[in-house]
Amino acid sequence: MPLAKRVIPCLDVNHGKVVKGINFVNLRDAGHPVDLAKRYSDEGADELVFLDITASSEKREILRETVKSVAKAISIPFTVGGGINNVSDARLVLCNGADKVSVNTAAVRDPSIITELAEVFGQQCVVIAIDAKRRKEDRPDAITVETPEGKVWFEVYTYGGRNPTGIDAIRWAIQAAGLGAGEFLVTSMDKDGTEDGFDLELTRKVSESVNVPVIASGGAGIPEHFLEAFTFGKADAALAASVFHYSKYPVPIVKEYLRKKGVIIRP
Amino acid sequence: MGNLLSLKFAFQKVGLKPEVGLDRSQIKNADAIAIPGVGSFQTATKKLDQVRDLIIDLAGGGIPVIGICLGMQLFFPESEEGGGQGLGLFKGKNVRLPNYVKVPHMGWNSLKIIKQNKILEGVNDGSYVYFVHSLFPEPTERNIVCTETNYGKTFASTIAKKNVYGTQFHPEKSGDIGLKILRNFAQIVAR
Numbered sequence: 001m002p003l004a005k006r007v008i009p010c011l012d013v014n015h016g017k018v019v020k021g022i023n024f025v026n027l028r029d030a031g032h033p034v035d036l037a038k039r040y041s042d043e044g045a046d047e048l049v050f051l052d053i054t055a056s057s058e059k060r061e062i063l064r065e066t067v068k069s070v071a072k073a074i075s076i077p078f079t080v081g082g083g084i085n086n087v088s089d090a091r092l093v094l095c096n097g098a099d100k101v102s103v104n105t106a107a108v109r110d111p112s113i114i115t116e117l118a119e120v121f122g123q124q125c126v127v128i129a130i131d132a133k134r135r136k137e138d139r140p141d142a143i144t145v146e147t148p149e150g151k152v153w154f155e156v157y158t159y160g161g162r163n164p165t166g167i168d169a170i171r172w173a174i175q176a177a178g179l180g181a182g183e184f185l186v187t188s189m190d191k192d193g194t195e196d197g198f199d200l201e202l203t204r205k206v207s208e209s210v211n212v213p214v215i216a217s218g219g220a221g222i223p224e225h226f227l228e229a230f231t232f233g234k235a236d237a238a239l240a241a242s243v244f245h246y247s248k249y250p251v252p253i254v255k256e257y258l259r260k261k262g263v264i265i266r267p
Numbered sequence: 268m269g270n271l272l273s274l275k276f277a278f279q280k281v282g283l284k285p286e287v288g289l290d291r292s293q294i295k296n297a298d299a300i301a302i303p304g305v306g307s308f309q310t311a312t313k314k315l316d317q318v319r320d321l322i323i324d325l326a327g328g329g330i331p332v333i334g335i336c337l338g339m340q341l342f343f344p345e346s347e348e349g350g351g352q353g354l355g356l357f358k359g360k361n362v363r364l365p366n367y368v369k370v371p372h373m374g375w376n377s378l379k380i381i382k383q384n385k386i387l388e389g390v391n392d393g394s395y396v397y398f399v400h401s402l403f404p405e406p407t408e409r410n411i412v413c414t415e416t417n418y419g420k421t422f423a424s425t426i427a428k429k430n431v432y433g434t435q436f437h438p439e440k441s442g443d444i445g446l447k448i449l450r451n452f453a454q455i456v457a458r
Contacts, residue, residue: 003418004375004395041442046375072276077397077440097272099399099440122306124371124399182371211369236374266375266395 004266005230006046006237007255008215009244011036013082014053016062018245031245034069040244041074043251046266048074049102049185049215049239052082053160059083064096071097079127081185086113087120094121102185104129105158108165108172111179118180127215128181131157132169132202133189143170143209147201154202161189170205177210184210185239188218195221195243203233215239223249223257230263270439274303274335277439281450289318299330299456304337304437308361308402309350311341319354326356331456332431336400339426339433343404356431358407364400368419371401376424376436378414384427386451387413396424396434396441403435430455 011018013033037048050070052063067080080093081102090101101121107114107128117126132154135142142153154169173184186206188199196219203216213236216229220240229238243249259265271287278285278301285301286293294300300322304311315322326332334342341353346361353361364370375395380387403422406412416424416435426433432452438445 002376003372004377006374044442068272071270071273075273075277075280075439075442075446077399077437094270095272097270097276099270099273123401124373183373213369213373236369 002264003236004046004264005235005258006215007226007251007258007265008047008049008237008239009036009040009045009251010049010051010217010239010241012051012053012241013066015056016054016066019053033066034073036245037070037078038073040251041076044255044266045076045244045251047076047237048078050078050080050082050098051102052080055083060089060092064092067093067096067098079185081127081129087116090117090121090125094125100125100127100183102127102129104131105163107176108156108158108167111175114176114179114181118182123180123182123212126181127183127185128173128176129185129187130169130173130206131161131187131189132199133157133164134199134202139168142168143205145170145201145205152201154205157189161192169202170209173206173210177212181210181212183213183215185215185217191219192217193242194219197221197225198229198233198235198238200228200233203229203235207234207236213237223254226254226258227261227263230258270437271303274301274439277446277449278453280446281453283453283456289314291318291321294318294321294325297330299452300325300332302332302334302338302341304335304340304400306337307350308337308340308346308348308353311337312351312353315341315354316351319352323354323356326354326431329430331452332356333452334431334433335439336435336437339435340402340404342426342431342433343406346402348402357404357411357426357428359405361402361404363402365419371399372418373399375441376416376418378416378424378436380414382410382413384413384425384432385455386427386432386448387425388451389447390444394444396436396438396444398424398436400435404433 079100156167216235414425
């Protein structure tokens with residue numbers, strides 16, 4: 001049997017609490033990261049991603065404690081991202097039980113950090129997160145993709161989606177893969193929070209351009225979206241947050257749906 | 268990069284009292300030895316230099332030994348990756364995964380049980396476990412292979428010979444199945 005496709009719940013963590021705000025009016029506290037991590041792990045999630053959005057001086061201490069408690073509670077792999085700027089940030093997270101670090105802004109600012117991280121911790125530890133947005137205007141040097149809405153290219157954003165960089169996401173993925181990225185976490189900013197499906201053209205284009213695993217992210221609303229990410233999108237894994245947090249479609253329901261559709265899934 | 272802390276936590280969950288270290292007297296007094304996968308073959312063999320003879324002696328003397336991922340690869344004398352001498356407990360060598368599949372082999376893949384062993388008690392054929400690796404061992408002795416896994420190529424994913432056990436996957440990251448395997452190891456240690 002080939003490698004199973006992975007279903008990955010994502011937890012946005014702020015000051016040691018899971019938060020999820022985008023497009024949710026009746027926001028309820030999504031809970032403590034360790035409790036949620038344990039729940040997802042027990043439900044059959046294949047992996048977890050934690051994005052730490054804490055911006056403060058006590059960040060490192062909170063992060064250390066959270067990562068360690070999560071590592072103790074679960075026995076599946078997990079990735080930590082958010083403000084990983086250098087080898088020492090990565091070490092803090094990896095030495096406290098995380099399996100991979102996810103890096104976006106720091107890598108765009110200085111791509112050599114990818115090679116450095118891969119050399120110190122191994123390529124499989126280095127996830128490059130790409131936040132991308134569709135662009136319709138012509139740009140001769142960009143790699144374009146045909147979509148139902150016409151020809152587009154994808155622009156990389158940094159600083160949690162606040163900063164457009166002008167960088168072509170597909171070219172960036174190819175470059176980062178060459179520098180030692182072990183995996184890509186590709187989030188569509190157009191789709192994030194919409195629950196109307198992943199950006200399949202984006203996911204597919206990155207998957208076809210690099211020879212490491214690709215995680216589709218942003219837009220999952222129903223189990224069919226996961227199926228599309230794996231089939232048309234050629235993703236190796238699909239990530240979602242709100243769909244799982246609010247138990248609209250718990251992990252076992254999504255995985256059972258995929259299994260019935262013939263996708264290879266860990267039971 | 269082997270995730271030492273997760274392995275430590277997992278051993279605690281199955282009732283063992285793991286200590287992390289390379290101290291000779293610490294190793295001599297241990298009831299069992301676990302060799303996790305940290306970094307490259309070269310980095311690992313360098314670290315092993317100070318305790319290689321001791322581990323070979325203890326393993327020969329019957330103490331339970333488990334090697335995980337790179338730790339299992341270290342049971343073999345050499346690696347295509349280059350860099351130093353492994354323990355040479357088993358004959359064979361470590362070779363690269365074929366380049367027509369995505370490398371590293373990362374994710375959940377299944378075990379085909381070739382030969383039953385105490386370490387696999389309660390583990391069903393086809394169980395999924397978590398892998399992260401770019402090389403795999405090719406043992407000369409085929410009868411030490413307990414499970415095989417296919418990724419571009421069929422390779423030995425669990426090996427066992429007497430008191431020495433190796434898994435190419437990470438039991439500490441493989442959910443309940445992985446914990447079952449570690450619990451089996453803990454029972455072997457308790458005997």
